[in-house]
Amino acid sequence: MIDRILRYGAALIFVVNAMPFNLVAMERNVTKDIVFATVGDLSLALDLYQPKGKAKNGLIVWIHGGAWRSGSKEKVPILGLVDKGWALASVNYRLSGQARFPAQSHDIKGAIRFLRANQKGYGLRANKVFVIGSSAGGHLAAQVGVTNGQSQLEGSVGGNRKVSSDIQGIVSLYGASNLTTILNQSTPHGLSVRVPALEAFIGGQPEDLVKETQLASPVFHVDKKDPPLLMIHGDQDPQMPINQSIELLGKYNELDLDVTFIPLHGAKHGGEAFYDAKRIEIMNQFLLSIR
Numbered sequence: 001m002i003d004r005i006l007r008y009g010a011a012l013i014f015v016v017n018a019m020p021f022n023l024v025a026m027e028r029n030v031t032k033d034i035v036f037a038t039v040g041d042l043s044l045a046l047d048l049y050q051p052k053g054k055a056k057n058g059l060i061v062w063i064h065g066g067a068w069r070s071g072s073k074e075k076v077p078i079l080g081l082v083d084k085g086w087a088l089a090s091v092n093y094r095l096s097g098q099a100r101f102p103a104q105s106h107d108i109k110g111a112i113r114f115l116r117a118n119q120k121g122y123g124l125r126a127n128k129v130f131v132i133g134s135s136a137g138g139h140l141a142a143q144v145g146v147t148n149g150q151s152q153l154e155g156s157v158g159g160n161r162k163v164s165s166d167i168q169g170i171v172s173l174y175g176a177s178n179l180t181t182i183l184n185q186s187t188p189h190g191l192s193v194r195v196p197a198l199e200a201f202i203g204g205q206p207e208d209l210v211k212e213t214q215l216a217s218p219v220f221h222v223d224k225k226d227p228p229l230l231m232i233h234g235d236q237d238p239q240m241p242i243n244q245s246i247e248l249l250g251k252y253n254e255l256d257l258d259v260t261f262i263p264l265h266g267a268k269h270g271g272e273a274f275y276d277a278k279r280i281e282i283m284n285q286f287l288l289s290i291r
Contacts, residue, residue, distance in 0.1 A: 027052045028082050031122070036091075036114035037107070037158030042098065044157070046111055047073050048122060049088045057085040057288065059119075059126045061112060065135030065270075067197040068096040068104065078132060080280040086287070087124050089115055093140070096200035101216045106155025108144050109165035117160040130169040130287050134270060135240060136197075138175020138231075142218040142248060145170035146226045152215070169290045170229045171283055173274050174240050177248035178219045180206050185241035193239055222251040228258035230286045232274060234267030260286060 073090040093107035119126040133141030233245040252259035
């Protein structure tokens with residue numbers, strides 16, 4: 001459980017006690033390959049994980065990473081949240097080799113509209129939807145989370161246009177937030193990953209595509225109506241600069257929004273430290289606090 005909350009400016013850092021959590025995987029209901037949209041010849045699908053019995057806490061949408069060009073819905077390291085009473089949808093979106101941004105935003109928002117439109121059929125409580133993502137998925141979680149109601153990023157994927165795609169809470173795990181600054185902040189290893197990834201994602205490099213890069217950067221969309229945000233980032237990340245999370249923290253602080261930032265000392269890019277029982281409980285408590 002959480003011992004206390006330390007406040008740094010407008011940011012909150014949860015401090016978790018040293019006693020280990022007993023996180024035991026419970027039985028889950030899993031529905032695979034639910035097609036939520038068709039774009040051209042491509043079917044977009046999601047996997048739905050629910051605890052046995054009724055999910056009491058609401059709906060989480062998981063967005064996988066992979067530099068926007070790889071990865072899939074199959075890898076879900078936060079299934080411990082299902083064991084705590086959450087329904088979880090792991091969503092596939094078009095990768096950058098299939099379509100450039102903002103296609104990824106359109107796909108994720110389309111999946112959220114689909115889940116809300118069909119919540120009764122799947123036994124969901126989707127009045128509130130929370131997004132969690134890691135790396136490129138953390139960037140996309142922040143991107144869709146701070147752009148509620150923005151038509152340019154809404155799209156029409158999957159229809160259900162009369163249904164809201166609004167997000168009520170965001171968890172970004174070592175994600176990007178400002179693609180206009182990310183290259184200047186990057187290590188040589190980070191540049192070797194990020195330069196070709198951006199080329200495919202936005203169609204070029206940030207200095208040549210200023211409008212497109214700003215459109216794809218969450219820091220340029222933050223406003224007073226944005227939902228609570230939790231960020232966890234390793235302070236030794238060689239691939240995604242921790243300054244990316246700090247920039248988004250700064251934007252939230254400027255507007256006195258609800259933000260929690262947890263730097264993981266010694267952690268790099270991903271790994272067990274982000275998904276152990278303590279971090280799962282931090283995410284759980286953060287989401288439960290959003291009413």
